[in-house]
Amino acid sequence: MSGGRAGRSDARRDLSISLNNVGDILLLQEKLEESRSHYAESLEIRRKVQATDESSQVAKTDVAQGLLRLADVELKAMKPEKSREFLTEAMSILTPLKEADLLQSAADQTLLETLQQKLNDLPHPL
Helix, strand or coil: CHHHHHHHHHHHHHHHHHHHHHHHHHHHCCCHHHHHHHHHHHHHHHHHHHHHCCCCHHHHHHHHHHHHHHHHHHHHCCCHHHHHHHHHHHHHHHHHHHHCCCCCCHHHHHHHHHHHHHHHHCCCCC
């Protein structure tokens, strides 16, 4: 039975990656609303996958990546406070993983560094 659950999670993860890829293309084309929609749908799937396996480090980093993509859209849309919300949520997911020494891959480390840099680069709220 668990093989079936893992297969469904893998298929949902693949779908979320595909949605992100389309969102990336739309973002490059400056189609912000369409990009946001694809990223939001991907994030919703990623959150559902994470909910089925709360201990999955991969699922957590997938959610953080989804939040980063939405933050990028909001930056392009000139909405830095909305971007900050997404970045802060992503950091709240990854920071405990780093503290527990669970961010092992170079990609995970780069994701965390990217989030920190983007947060630092945002204008400070008044």
